[in-house]
Amino acid sequence: MAVLAPLLFIFLVLGPSSINGDTDPSDVSALVAMYQSLNSPAQLTKWSSNGGDPCGENWKGVTCSGSRVTEIKLPSLGLSGGIGFQLSSLTSLTEFDVSNNYLGNQIPYSLPPNVQRLNLAGCGYSGTLPYSISQMHSLEYLNVAHNQISGQLPDMFGQLSSLSILDLSSNSFTGDLPESFSLLSSANDMYLQNNQFTGSIDVLANLPLKTLNIANNKFTGWVPSQLRNINLQDGGNSWNSGPAPPPPPGTPPVPSGGQSRQPSGSVPSSGGSTGGKKKSGVSGGAIAGIVISVLIVGAFIAFILLKRRSKKSKTDIEKTDHHQSVIPIPPQPDSVDPIDSVQDSAMVDTKAVQDSAMVNTKTFEMPPVINLKPPPITHTKSFDDNDSTSKPTVPKKVHVAPPDATSYSIADLQIATDSFSPDNLIGEGSIGRVFRAQFEDGKVVAVKKIKSTALHGQLSEDFLEIVSDVSRLRHPNVTELVGYCSEHGQHLLVYEFLKNGSLYDFLHLLDEYSKPLIWNSRVKIALGTARALEYLHEVCSPSVVHKNIKSANILLDSELNPHLSDCGLARLVSDTDQDENVGSGYSAPEVSMSGQYTIKSDVYGFGVTMLELLTGRKPFDSSRTRAEQSLVQWATPQLHDIDALAKMVDPALKGLYPVKSLSRFADVIALCVQPEPEFRPPMSEVVQALVRLVQRANMSKRTVSIEQGSYVRTSNQDSRES
Template sequence: MGYVNWQRHVWIFLGLIAFFGMPMCRGTTDPRDVFAINSLYAALGFPILPGWVPIGGDPCAEHWQGVQCVNANITGIVLSGANLGGELGDGLQDFTSVIQMDLSNNHIGGSIPSNLPPTVRSFFLSGNQFTGSIPNTLSSLGQLADLSLNDNRLTGNIPDAFQPLVGLVNLDLSGNNLSGQLPPSLGNLSSLTTLHLQNNQLTGVLNVLQDLPLNDLDIENNSFSGPIPANLLNIPNFRRAGNPFNTTVIPSPPAFAPSPSPSRAPSPELTTGQRAFAPTVPIIISDSGPGGKFLTTKRVTWIAIAGVLTFIVVALGLCLYMSRCCKGSQPSSKITKRHEMSEYNDLEKKPKNSEPFPKLYSPLEKGYKEADLRPALRHGNDHETNSFRLKPVAERTDFKTTVTIPERKEDHRIDMTELDVDFLTPPPPPPFLQVDEDTADPILSSLTMTRPPNRSVRTFTISSLQEYTNSFSQENLIGEGMLGTVYRAELPSGKILAVKKLNAAACRKQSNEDFLELVLSVSKLHHPNVVALLGFCAEHGEKLLVYEYCGNGTLYDALHTDDETHKKLSWNMRIRLALGAARALEYLHEVCQPTIVHKNFKSANILLDDELGVRVSDGGLAPLAPSISASQLSGYGYGAPELELGSYTSQSDVYSFGVVMLELLTGKTSYDRLRPRGEQFLVRWAVPRLHDIDALSRMVDPSLNGAYSTKALSRFADIISLCLQPEPEFRPPMSEIVENLLLMI
């Protein structure tokens, strides 16, 4: 070990000599970054990495493997799975502009240094052999958004160093030997959405996490105890098995409160879109058993009855006392309590397993025939999208509609046999919707946006979409993306549609009003290369979009998975596909007002119709996209360099378009971890070869069999090179790209 340390110090000394006196200082890369990366290279033990040299060098100009640059500064070091050893050393703080550092899945050991790069936003050290504790100097990383230290050998307590890290979104400390209680400063992470702490030895309670905006929390296999805060039970993805939590009583509002407050959080036992109507009593929940939590219904009933009797006795006594003091007064409170008691008894008579309001994909029990369930759009900052209010029969002035639907065939089918409800009738159109009787369809609701008369966007009921998709069955599943899953839907007329069922994260991004505004905006997109939005559904907290159907799948499928379609992709066909996609982006960027930035342009979002014509999907849906870090976008292989600086513009779409053109040229995916290390990211491998005609010819998809001219190949490569310029201001607008592609046809 002493020899290794001595050797490292020698190399650092040589690096200092190079820094102050060698001619490498005249290179492209900032000399301070050159010194820092030379120090890191020495600490790692000088592994064999293409382009890397132990002293001096020009990492940016020479395209060192895994080194990302913006202008003259190193902004990223991505060497995941590069079989690295050694240690990190103490020179990371010398990097002046590094934003992403991904050294995961290697064999790096030693402790995590206390001197960390202050500009880093994404710091991934997972899957290594780090020992010791997590340094307190995490607090110096004020721009940190993603931190992964999982699957190492770290010990000790989690440091109380998170107070300044208000921008931290994802934190993964799982798979270590961390112990002790959660530090109080974790409660200050106001942007944290993902927290993984599983497989450690952590103890104490979870109160510090209860106010965080988490949607993914994993604390399995620790020693957490005490009650689970109610807010945590509402997290969509909460995994907590393997902890000795205590049995506790979750506090709730008084048993005879009036109708539930619109802002009250749903019970943890209810799925998205459900509300509890019955008067609330304490519910005893246990997490220690193998089945999770259970409800002791008998005990709840007796507690409720006792509470009712006690309340009545107190009320009667109060009324008698008031009648003696004020003879002229009327005991109205007694009448009121009788009415509330009657309402409570009616609710208690419901079947034991009945749900207080219908789940979207669960059977409905009979009951609530004396209740009026009416959907209402919520206002304000509520997280839920619909509220349903309970209305006594005596107050009803409208008629009831009895809906009878055949018994469900699968678990996803709604069984609404003999259910008396009026919320299945589509609600009245919002202010910007109007009924278009000329385009009315007897099967669909005929609400149309105020827009040109040649296109209408229609509302669908959930029950109709379930019917058309066979209860969203697996055989009708088309694909799954960032926003949700897409299903094939067949109308009784035989017409085929595509239904995008938005996931929970996308649904939470907008209220119903904002969602309808988005539908209005997207429905105005009219272009032959943009997939058309035909309808939507917004019921019970669910949001779905209905599009025209494209029978040949996606460009990703055609290039990488569908051999039959791949054979049809001649050189000229690939140019036409690129032209169609370019025209779609040109329309979004330069015709639409205001400009629409796609923000998720990739081959999987380019649909192909029956004639292999291009239809770009997800245009205008960026507001629904969940918060994704720049490192995640870059990890897909489509992210432009400026994403690391927190910037995304229309020129970032141009970069993504260049990646798609590379896929058309090479037949390779944008990222493939199974390829050799130097070829995993298509852009890094291909860009240095674009201006070498021999290397370029070897890059072309072999299935083309040389059926193209050298001149056409060179022009295609020139367009790709322009799109993939590191600086966004040097990338051409899409209209210029369209003109260049037209010259090739």
Template sequence: MFVPVNALNVMFSSMNNPSKLDGWKSSGGDPCGESWRGIKCSGQAVTEIDLNNLGLSGSMGYQLGNMKDVTYFDLSMNNLKGDIPFQLPQKLEYIDLSGNELTGGIPWSIAQMSQLKTLKLYQNKLKGQLSEMFSQLSKLKELDLSFNQLSGDLPHNMKDLSSLTVLHLQNNQLTGSIDVLASLPIDDLNVENNRFTGWIPDELKGIKKLKTNGNSWSSGQAPPPPPGQKSRRPSGSGNGYGVHSGIVIAAIVVGVLLVIGIVLGLIAKRKRSSPSHFFDDERISRCSSSTPLHSHELRNDAHIQIDKSFREQMSFDSTDTFAKKASTAVHSKKHKAPSEDYAISFNDNEFTEQANTKRNSTKVSTYSLSELQTLTSNFATSRLIGEGSIGRVYKAKYSDGRVLAVKKIDSSFFQRDKRQMLSDVVSEISKLHHPNIAPLVGYSAEQGQNMLVYEFYLNGSLHEFLHMSDDFSKPLTWNTRVRIALGSARAVEYLHETCSPSCLHKNIKSSNIFLDIELNPCLADCGLARFHQRTSQNLGNGYNAPECTNPSAFTVKSDVYSFGVVMLELLTGRKPYDSTRAKKEQLLVQWASPQLHEIDALDKMVDPALCGLYPPKSLSRFADVIARCIQSEPSFRPPMSEVVQSLVRLVKGSGLSGDDFSSSHRYSFDF
């Protein structure tokens, strides 16, 4: 029970200090004891915020998630703009933000509100797709998202809204079928003026208040349901249905068997043609061109253009620790038939969906010490791929080609504190699920050896891309750098503002940001803050925030500083500390800070590898975000949610596009 006065102060300032809010202050005060307008309390805890129809302007602020006891939240019928804050009070039972000018998507924090009964967001300017955010909302009775600009299909887990009686989705741009609604107890359904297709399920036709006009419904008789589902066909449909259904089922079975045969054939062919040691004998693509590597250039169906010399120069280099950047194209799962310029097409939506499904379903396995010894050649020096402040990382190889990364934690961390158990660490890490966080695959704790097992990223780390390039490597384009910054920021935002309690990282640096097959960032070392605390937050030269000389002073704002340094690396291509440079340029932050707001100086700071290929406006805004993150005073640094929002605005303002930048990433936290 507490008064969230700081959150209300920020909210008041964000709404331009409206005079109508009697008693409210931009600093300090007692909203319960002083009877602030629209505030209701229980003791010293704010439980209700009702500011309906007061002509309020500005935005909603960014600390709403700190109001832990608020259950009723009504800001409807005002003139509020901007995105709905990423974090909202988690105990909310009633939310009404309708009748404003709110933009962006629906924040994921709503997915965690297990007590929510009413959600009204109608008559705003919300965009994007509805994510799989409904699994925990079993108490939700009324959902009104009408008169927005929402698009895409209805998420599958809307079927979990077991208490839903009122659903208004009219006047959006939603697509696909509405079959997912068939089993819900809805008695008031409005889906008018969307782009829905298919047939209206029979179960919905008896609803008293049903409005379906303005869609592209199919005419004629509906097809039979998939095998195992009950028929929605009205009674007395005749014997032809059974025959037709049997034909469809037979066709499906034959098709599935055919696909299985093809897949098995490809696997057998791969085993015959592939060497037993996948990584060491892997063919690594190299490219003599120095033009920036653009992956899919942040577009929905962009291409990587690979010339013939690139394909002909595929060769093995045993000194490589990671597959080089150009291998992204070679390892793509989805590609077109080779053309004269060897174009390979990536679909962002499909890849993101596959990646999220894979990561969120990862199970943590237990490995025996002997198994890991075998896979790492008894932790041979030749298998060492990295060394940090808490231990070494080794490459583990299976005979079938699978490659994993094994982090061997220094035993001293456990010897100092007998209560410290690896199982506790694993339990915490396994609860982290985010598409931009490296997932934990397994662990081993035998004979005093404590190891964590992760996926192995063939494209290596951001540090390698930026600072260990060779003449055959393609540098990252500006668009890809922005995407890496945004994805990494989302990961840190998740740790800070979605996890409860907040999860510090304490080791944010470019060598802990790995890049997957399409150069999407994956933040590593998450959940290991307890070990870095024992090393006084040894983040390496150049990453430490000024306050980190005192280990106890480390906060989320210290992580923000380290992230700002990573953004500086993306901007300049320089290391955080480089002893080979002139003394005044050795520390990147000290050298760059005074120049971030000078246009001419900023142009000279940009990584020469970009060859001037970047939008000046985007560059300036990127530098503004950096400048805020690396402020010497922690309180002046923004929360990560603001960093994410700034980067999203940068993307929109620069005309960049791609579903990479949507705010509907799916992730969860299982505490």
């Protein structure tokens, strides 16, 4: 008993705090300061300016582990004000997302120091990036897109070796890219488009990039050869025409730090004094003489060998070259620098390069052709089509199971869908039927069973190519492809399951148990869908044309976030199905005349969908009078008349909307549904317009509280219905 007494005392003292899960006081203080800086918004349910227990009380958007706050996710809530100056005390925070709110002019210096994902996109920030970001050594994702941040980008990326995704797009950055970019050793995706960056992009040459968007800047020089086989979008710059010149004699190999070769006549950034440069030139001339001699001799020997081997069969040549591939050679012969090769091992590598180029180019070009899959596209053209040397040797379709999608068997999907029972049918479109599937582990997915006519007699390899392309489409507002099935002539796609169904259902299939979409939710859906199209049109390279934008293809999750479906499946839509789409009310005028779809026709379809959100009407409704059957023809003349606009609004809203927000929403619609495609805006401009609409919305407290209450009831009702 004497031993148990102290233990019991310790348990009574320490036990309750751990059992009740009281939040760390420093985390509470930071969140209270943040709440007060945001003007105590009603949207942040459970939050309090008088302290409390964020972890125990489930404050909106706050996730905890034990007593520490680990995630804060508050995107697109119409917040305004600031995010406070105590965030540095949130030392356990790994994700901080306050994107698409209006949060002031300057990003605060005090940010969570150990955050891994930081999303400050679309917050109205100007000024510059705070230098505190340079100390976030765990940072993997940084997004400050769609702000008004300006000036030279600080040279502060040297310690961010874990940074994988960097999005600085749609700001006003100027000047050259910082040298410390070359130290982003984990960078896979980089978005720098729609800024005013200048100079060359050589600093990016040796990064492990898979996606790079540098469109619409003021870059000059040449695109480094190392970046030509990635998902690259570089239009709207002032690139030098023609091939890049070779480096001057004696130029050292590219350092591992990431600096690529400079164009002829330029001085390497790491260069020393004038004297050092002169010394390098003298030794370089001597080396150049040796190099030229070696190359001439090597070429002569290779020519003799080629003549002797010309009598051998093709099989023998391939075997011989395969044996020679044991000799060390650079892995990508298309970017080999003969001078660098000779400096490493003159005779052996020169001979290997000559043999590779003159005898059997296909042996060493096959790996990059197979591994460097082109970015997500909807047409059949691939790098194989542009590489004449690979056509004779690489099959047109070299596709195996896509790495980012799971292969399912027909048997698995039959069990999960109860043999594709009509009870599990949740939708049907031009491509095929969609079934709800539930596996034994409880996981629920949506299975799209492709019609046998959709592939137009194509082989399974063509289907796998489509799957491979679609599996690479990654965006929060694009429906995620989970897996696929290709067996016994059957082709199926497996997607994430979104419990709230389609936007079409919400707008047009209401019953007495359903709650209509409030205004804030409609704007949120429009903005999310616009972001999805911006990704397809302006991030993917080449651009992905959807061809079938409509409310039935916009799926909603439990938080009413939109997910655009059927992305990348345009090739599966037959001409007959396209003709049916023309009469749906979503098709642009030029599609009706020529049958040609472009990104501008997608913009038109998006504008029609926005009209649905505004009016609650179908794009074409034969039950109405002839003058009102076509939604676009009926609504367009009234979009700039505020009195007529008020009469057009969906009656289900019951007048609960901000008048200014409604007017700006109508202005965006008018731009998107213009009959001339060249006058329709790009989706990036649509996104910015909708972001400004959200930021400038100045609703009364009464309107906010009523709408917020409706949203909560809607969410609860949706949960019960599903």
